[in-house]
Amino acid sequence: MKACNKCGEMKPFEEFYKASAARDGLQSSCKSCIKSAARERHAANPEKNRAADKKRYAANREKRLATNRKWHKDNPGKARAAARERHAANPEKARAAARDKYAANPEKYRKAARDKYAANPEKILATNKKWAAGNPGKVRAKNAKRRAAKLFRTPSWSETEAIEQFYIDCPKGYQGDHEIPLQGELVSGLHVLENLQYLTGPENISKGNKFNPDDWYWVKGN
Numbered sequence: 264m265k266a267c268n269k270c271g272e273m274k275p276f277e278e279f280y281k282a283s284a285a286r287d288g289l290q291s292s293c294k295s296c297i298k299s300a301a302r303e304r305h306a307a308n309p310e311k312n313r314a315a316d317k318k319r320y321a322a323n324r325e326k327r328l329a330t331n332r333k334w335h336k337d338n339p340g341k342a343r344a345a346a347r348e349r350h351a352a353n354p355e356k357a358r359a360a361a362r363d364k365y366a367a368n369p370e371k372y373r374k375a376a377r378d379k380y381a382a383n384p385e386k387i388l389a390t391n392k393k394w395a396a397g398n399p400g401k402v403r404a405k406n407a408k409r410r411a412a413k414l415f416r417t418p419s420w421s422e423t424e425a426i427e428q429f430y431i432d433c434p435k436g437y438q439g440d441h442e443i444p445l446q447g448e449l450v451s452g453l454h455v456l457e458n459l460q461y462l463t464g465p466e467n468i469s470k471g472n473k474f475n476p477d478d479w480y481w482v483k484g485n
């Protein structure tokens with residue numbers, strides 16, 4: 264045992280880092296005191312440390328990439344499982360990270376998708392078909408989004424995820440419908456939650472692109 268000169272506690276020798284110049288071969292402060300001092304220094308001058316971190320990170324880039332590649336090769340499936348776990352633990356965060364990654368280099372991801380499709384189109388189509396069969400609500404949400412985008416009817420504040428949920432929750436025998444049609448005769452509605460309702464297929468067809476302001480005010484209770 265040895266007393267730490269910082270916190271004063273008696274601690275086992277393993278709790279001290281080595282110092283070959285010291286008489287007992289150990290640092291005079293314990294590991295946890297040294298670590299908290301480093302944290303304090305870092306907090307006191309984050310800019311300086313960020314620059315140093317960045318430099319260290321850049322210098323080790325190749326080495327790190329090689330280590331990563333090797334790990335992925337040695338642990339097939341593990342990376343995917345870890346990603347799935349991260350996603351399940353915090354889907355919102357995972358989605359945001361994926362969006363950021365894509366936004367930083369959209370051309371790269373588009374090209375990768377194109378290459379993957381070109382290498383095995385049947386496989387991709389089969390995967391997509393399987394996903395679509397298992398996610399009818401998401402498919403409807405995607406189609407509605409694409410249609411609205413084509414018509415420039417999606418305002419920037421449109422609630423993408425709430426709208427997706429609206430289509431997922433669509434009761435059997437009903438369709439998602441824009442109360443005020445996206446391409447109306449009198450007025451065009453927006454692709455926003457407020458403008459969505461569930462209609463049965465036949466109701467939706469008979470409604471077409473007609474919008475009756477009186478009906479709408481009645482529905483809204485105005």
Ligand SMILES: [Zn+2]
Binds near residue numbers: 267268271295
């Ligand atoms: Zn200590």
